[in-house]
Amino acid sequence: MTKKYHFIAIGGAVMHNLALSMAAKGYQVTGSDDEIYEPSRTRLEKAGILPKEKGWYPDKIHSGLDGIILGMHARIDNPELQKAKELNIPVFSFPEFIYEQSQDKKRVVISGSHGKTSITSMILHVLKYHQMDFDYLVGAQIEGFDLMVKLSNAPVIIIEGDEYLTSPLDRRPKFFHYHHDILLMSGIAWDHFNVFPTFDFYKEQFEKLVDLTPESGYFIYCSEDEHVKKLGQKVKGKIDNLIPYKAHPYKINDGVTYLLIDSGEISINVFGEHNLQNLQGALEICLSLGLSKEQFYQAIQEFKGAAKRQEVLAKSENSILYRDFAHAPSKLEATVNAVKNQFPERKLIAVQELHTYSSLNKDFVHNYANTFDKADLAVIYLNPKAVSLKKLEIMDEETLRDAFQRNDLKLFTNIDQLKVFLESQDYLNTNLLLMSSGNYDDMDLSQLKTKINQNK
Structure with missing residues (x-):
């Protein structure tokens, strides 16, 4: 008999991948979420397991289910989770x-x-x-x-x-x-x-x-x-x-x-x-x-790397645009040093989007001291919306310069201004490194890519 599993918070990166894997294996899979972004939405839809509507629906939970798989994004008072507990349906976390x-x-x-x-x-x-x-x-x-x-x-x-x-x-x-x-x-x-x-x-x-x-x-x-x-x-x-x-x-x-x-x-x-x-x-x-x-x-010899790990977005004979997932202090320092050591003769413009709770917290940010040292130009992007969502206080340029131990650090809090600044730079014998676990507010990189690809 086909086993049936329901995902609470099916839209997450790893959660939707597990759902797709199980559907491909022949399990009957259903799910719910209050928000599903791309590429999760299209991939779930293609597999026929995209929830018909956003939100939580306790009537999706029934005694015929073999188990619930609970995503980290769901809250402890989730109505579907409460119903599953009432019916004594086994609840598994993703790793379990x-x-x-x-x-x-x-x-x-x-x-x-x-x-x-x-x-x-x-x-x-x-x-x-x-x-x-x-x-x-x-x-x-x-x-x-x-x-x-x-x-x-x-x-x-x-x-x-x-x-x-x-x-x-x-x-x-x-x-x-x-x-x-x-x-x-x-x-x-x-x-x-x-x-x-x-x-x-x-x-x-x-x-x-x-x-x-x-x-x-x-x-x-x-x-x-x-x-x-x-x-x-x-x-x-x-x-x-x-x-x-x-x-x-x-x-x-x-x-x-x-x-x-x-x-x-x-x-x-x-x-x-x-x-x-x-x-x-x-x-x-x-x-x-x-x-x-x-x-x-x-x-x-044929390994090209994981997505967003030293990923090359544009390249010419004397310039490369890299995107990297680096966000924690040790990752930022390792990535900056790697690019500079690989191309010591080239100028390095390194940009870090502070996106995680730790990086946006003034009690933690001093852990980033000296992580930017090998960059010729060090830039921070800070989205005020991300700060307020995490209920934190926005840091000013002076606080960040002190934390990173870089007196010449540049701070941007507006994505359009950052875009104009980066597009205005000369990329002759220069590499550009964009680091974040976020997405720079979906900044349009097409002009930057063209500028670097055509750089001579």
Whole structure:
């Protein structure tokens, strides 16, 4: 008999991908949400599972359902959730459901404050290249993969393990629920200030995660991160397979990064010290799954990166426009440094949209000190609407200059003014880097792209 599942808050990025994956697997899927944006709307509509109307409808909840999948966006007093509880229908958070569907698989969890999506994407690319059978959960759209989630009868699942809260009913990090066999940890740098008010509390979540590793399991960790290195030393003798890693040996020549390998050197499309760490971590995971180094190197040469990670939007012989998801301090610094080190002779204009609760909070923003140092021109975009929605106080230029430790920092609070400013710049021997977990209020980039593409 076909199993029936209802999604509360079906429109979310990962939630709608899970819904599509389950519909493709043959489950009967329904859902609700109070707002569904693109591309979720079109993709759900095409699959025939877009809710007919916006809002919450308790009459969609009935005893014939095998389970409810609850999105983080739903509130605890959601009427559909209340009805499900009254009818004693099993309610799964997203990560609980992923575990429920993968209990018989080898579970690989990629964790850390930064690099999770890139490492997961690299692993998926290599496994797919060698036609291996695997399931996955990743936090971004990846070239060559239709969905961000796949659940099948594959023997292994690769999971991007997010430390953010599980659901309105469960205020613990998502990554506790996956019960990993193999754990990778890339680094720990304070994030999500709104739910982890101190760095010690934030670090503690990762410590607990490492403690969940089975004795016969794997803990693969970046030894170049001081906090993760301490966790590795702490569990020495308690876990059979303890594998530290650091950045893969490489060189840069004329703006191209080459991996230095036993048989010589190979060019790759990604760059930056942090990405060479990510690459080495992905290599260690692939080795733990039975692939050889040769197989990894063969596949990784064709890896182009995950969406919004050093994504090239426009390019000429002497100028590149990059878009990057960087938003937390460690991510911003790593991305700025990577672009500058890759093209040291070019001027770098780096723009950061402060979009998250942490970045917009004057009690947290000092954590961004010196993250912009390698940029020749440092620009901040701040949307007053985003600040008021998060019920915070808007910061002025002086506060931000002090926080970032950049006296020449430029602040824009109007997207049209920022657009005019960026379009007025000379991009001869200049790279432009746009960083945010938001979208710059859908700023039209067409003129900027044309200017950079035609730059001579």
